Amino acid sequence: MSDLSLPRPGCCKWAEGDSGSYTFPCSNRVEPGVSYCDDHRSIVYIPPEERRRNRGGGMNTSFKRIAA
Numbered sequence: 001m002s003d004l005s006l007p008r009p010g011c012c013k014w015a016e017g018d019s020g021s022y023t024f025p026c027s028n029r030v031e032p033g034v035s036y037c038d039d040h041r042s043i044v045y046i047p048p049e050e051r052r053r054n055r056g057g058g059m060n061t062s063f064k065r066i067a068a
């Protein structure tokens with residue numbers, strides 16, 4: 001029986017499940033100090049392009065309004 005209730009060292013820490021009962025189904029290897037494999041990191045961290053797109057709408061306009 002494999003223990004999926006804890007993230008394994010050196011493996012992706014992508015968690016699935018409800019609060020209190022997580023599993024770590026992804027066993028992709030990761031570099032030391034890195035939490036997620038490339039696939040899951042792209043889900044967890046918003047890519048720069050996506051961030052720029054969001055900022056172009058909301059943040060800039062509200063900043064301008066405050067400044068003016």
Ligand SMILES: [Zn+2]
Pocket residue numbers: 012013014026027028036037038039040
């Ligand atoms: Zn992963």
